[in-house]
Amino acid sequence: MTIRSLHLLGAGAVLLAATLAPAPRFTPVQPALFAAGGTLTNAWGDFDGDGDADLFVGFNGVPNRLYRNDAGTFTEVAAASGVADARATRAVAWGDFDADGDPDLLVGFTPGQGGVLRLYRNDGGHFVAVTLEAGVTVDSGAVRQPAFVDFDGDGDLDLYVAFRDRANILFRNDAGHFTDVARDVGLADGRRSVGGVWFDFDADGDLDLYQANMDGDANALWKNEGGHFTDVAAEAGVAWGGRTPADKENGTVRSCAADVNNDGRLDLVTANYGRNGLFINRGDGHFDDVSAAWGVDVDARFDTCTLDDFDNDGRVDLYVNGTVTGGKSYRDFLYRNTGSRFADVTPDSLKALESDHGAQWHDFDRDGDADLALTGAQPTGMHYVLRNDLSPADAGRSLSVRVVDDHGRATRAGSIVRLSRGGKPLGAYLVDGGSGYDAQNDIPLHIGLGATEAVDLEVLAPAARGGARKRIRNVKVAEWVGRTMEIRVP
DSSP: OOHHHHGGGOHHHHHHHHHHSOOOOEEESSTTTTOOOOEEEEEEEOTTOSSSOEEEEEESSSOOEEEEEETTEEEEOHHHHTOOOOSOEEEEEEEOTTOSSSOEEEEEEOSOTTOSEEEEEEETTEEEEOHHHHTOOOOSOOEEEEEEEOTTOSSSOEEEEEESSSOOEEEEEETTEEEEOHHHHTOOOOSOEEEEEEEOTTOSSSOEEEEEEOTTOOOEEEEEETTEEEEOHHHHTOSSTTSOTTOTTOEEEEEEEEOSSSSSSOEEEEEEEEEOEEEEEOSSSOEEEOTTTTTOOOEEEEEEEEEEOTTOSSSOEEEEEEOEETTEEOOOEEEEEOSSSEEEOOOHHHHTSOOOSOEEEEOTTOSSSOEEEEOOOSTTOOOOEEEEOOOHHHHTSEEEEEEEOTTSOOOOTTOEEEEEETTEEEEEEEOOSSBTTTEEOBOOEEEEOSSOSOEEEEEEEOOTTTOEEEEEEEEOGGGGTTOEEEEEOO
C-alpha cells in the first residue's frame, strides 16, 4: 500500500503517512554570522544581479543587515551598499519600482525623526535614498505590510502600505513617481492592519487584497473591480480568519495565499492571535473554513505563516512562528501537507530556536529544495538561515520558475503559475504579493513536484482587460535541475 493510498483511510492513516515520510532536517548556515538577535523582518532579493538571492534583515534599533549571497556563501554588505539604517525596522519589500531590471528596496521604520518609510533605488548594486523625490514620504505611523504590486494593470509596480494606527496607503506609480490614491479607490481603511497578501482570488485577471487586521477588527477581502475596491470578506466567509469574532485580544497578523489542496485555486491561511485559520477557495467567490479538519486551529499567538513544499512531494507545507508577548514565547510549527491535513513534524532543532516574526522559504543555494530563514525579536534570539538537508534525489523533484514582463523585468508580482500533467491540475503557485512578517520577496518560485515527469505550465499575470496568459507545454523537469526557468508574460 502506498502512502498516497493511506490518505483515504482516515486521520490515523494520515498521521501514519506523515510518520513514514522522511523527517525534516535543517542545518544552520554560517551560524556565527547570523547569531545576533533583536530582528523583526526579513526578505530575499537579488540586488546584485548575479542570479542568487540576497537577504535583507531588519533589526530592532541597531544597523540593518544585507547579506550578499555568493553561490550559497553569505557576506554582510549593508554599510557598503548604503542600507545600514540603525532605526528599528518593522517592514521591508523588494520591488523594481523604476522598471530598470534590478530590485529596489522599501524599508519601514518605527516612528522617529525622518519619516517612517525610506525608498532606496538600486543603482547597480548600491542604493540611493529617493523617498522625497519619489513621493512616498510618510511622517508618522505604525508601518506594517508593504507590497509592490500592479493594482491597475498598467505594467508598473504600485506600492501598498498597511498601518496599524492610521488609514492604509496605496501609492499609484506613474513613471517612477508615486501618488496616494487609497481614498479614491476605496483602500484608505482605518482598521488596525498588519498583514496583507495580493492575489487574484476570483480569477478575473486583476489583483485583489486580503488584509489582516488586529485588535478585534474584522479582516478585509478587497475585490478589485476596475481599479476600485469593495470589501467582500463577510460574503466570502473570511472576515474573521478563524479567530474569535470581535474579540479585542484576537487578531490576524499574517495572511497567506497558497493552493493547499492542489486544485489550481489559491486558498487562504491566517496566522492569528487566537486560533489559526485555513480557508479553501471554492472558485465561486466563497471560501470554506477547514481549519479544524486540517489541524491548524491551534489557539495561541502567531506572527507569520509561510508556505512552500519543503519535501518536494507536490504539496505545499506550512510554517507558522509563534510570537513573544506577555512574557511568554509561543512555539513554532512546521506542518507537512499530507493531502487532507497538516501534520506537525517540527524537529526539535526548530523548537529550540527563539524565533518569531520573520519567516521566509527560499532555495538560497539553488540545490532544488526550499530552505528556511527565521528572525528572533528577543535579544537572545537569532536570524538564522537554515539549509534544508533533503536528499539529492528528492531535491531534484522541483522546478524554479521566475515570472517577468516581456522586457525581462520583475513587475509581475501576484501572478499565478498553474501546473498540470495530462490535463490533471497539480497546483497553483503565487508570485510574492506580500509575505513573511511585513515583507515581500523578489525571487523565483520554488515548485515541488513529487516526480520528475514532464509538466505543463500556465501563467496568469495581472494586466488590463482580463490579465495576460502564457502557456508552456511539456516542460522536462530533469533539464532544469539547478537552473531557473524565466517566463516572460507581456
